[in-house]
């Protein structure tokens with residue numbers, strides 16, 4: 340079953356059905372690459388259960404009236420509260436790849452975070468977004484390369500393309516060990532696919548999966564170098580420890596993204612949403628804190644925002660929409676999440692995102708609902 344065509348919100352497919360449709364459409368190894376996690380997938384499982392342990396305590400009779408859910412983010416005024424988190428290799432999922440994702444995100448007013456591991460060059464991604472909206476916000480995710488001139492070349496590429504912010508991913512000094520990929524022999528991209536942004540960099544071969552620059556040698560000093568060489572706002576992604584959130588802000592970061600990389604890196608960390616409140620307490624008065632991790636329904640967006648997130652990123656659901664129905668699928672996935680969030684805000688008596696407060700979130704045993 341491929342969900343397609345316009346549909347009234349009450350008829351909307353749940354995201355689970357997009358996942359099923361994508362699984363049916365995809366090569367098994369590519370499905371596993373997206374769905375899987377590191378190690379024994381303990382963190383993947385913890386992420387999947389995490390929002391079941393939070394419940395909302397709505398406020399009533401607040402006479403809230405019409406809602407406005409737009410958010411102000413670095414380089415993105417009045418953006419949707421749901422972003423497209425950076426995910427690799429969209430052309431593995433659909434021939435239109437990142438172009439389809441870009442058009443869909445722009446049409447829904449959602450920031451698209453494209454990045455180092457895109458199978459479409461960043462200039463083409465931004466051009467596609469501009470086909471769908473006059474002034475789309477595209478951010479560029481990068482891994483810090485041990486050779487600063489390579490990082491700088493990537494930054495220049497993103498700036499030239501018209502990206503509005505950079506997102507430095509900090510949780511990947513080495514690549515996570517993913518059993519499914521080992522079992523499937525998925526160690527590099529199929530012929531004809533490449534990490535297009537890695538082409539023609541100083542001293543680098545055209546990039547496949549194995550040519551993405553991960554390094555244990557990079558540190559805060561390299562982040563500071565990036566900040567010195569660009570006027571774009573720079574967010575740091577993959578922060579779980581509140582002290583790292585503070586360090587990021589002290590070094591000049593314009594925001595932090597709480598994420599455990601979808602359970603694909605260290606298989607012994609907490610669920611991402613469980614790390615959110617401490618990071619919010621550490622830095623949210625100074626910079627926006629975003630959450631990316633297993634947001635699957637509008638009420639998850641509401642819980643994250645009530646816990647202090649400025650916005651949330653979604654990874655896999657966008658890829659399931661892309662695999663099942665290309666640009667239209669991504670649009671529908673984003674629209675369903677945004678509509679579900681708007682509806683939940685109404686049910687909680689809210690008019691603006693800030694009407695959701697931490698006191699409206701309670702922890703539950705997780706099996707009670």
Ligand SMILES: Cc1cc2nc3c(=O)[nH]c(=O)nc-3n(C[C@H](O)[C@H](O)[C@H](O)COP(=O)(O)O)c2cc1C
Pocket residue numbers: 372373374424425426427454455456480508576598599600601602603631632633634652653654655656
């Ligand atoms: C297939 C796949 C590829 C990813 N690639 C990247 C990447 O290149 N850079 C990055 O910072 N995060 C990457 N991530 C992590 C996502 O940005 C996000 O943090 C994570 O998937 C959690 O969101 P989700 O639960 O909605 O998938 C990737 C995740 C997946 C599933």
Ligand SMILES: CCCCC(=O)C(=O)O
Pocket residue numbers: 427456514548551553600603
């Ligand atoms: C270095 C490749 C980036 C892809 C990625 O981040 C992931 O598969 O989780």
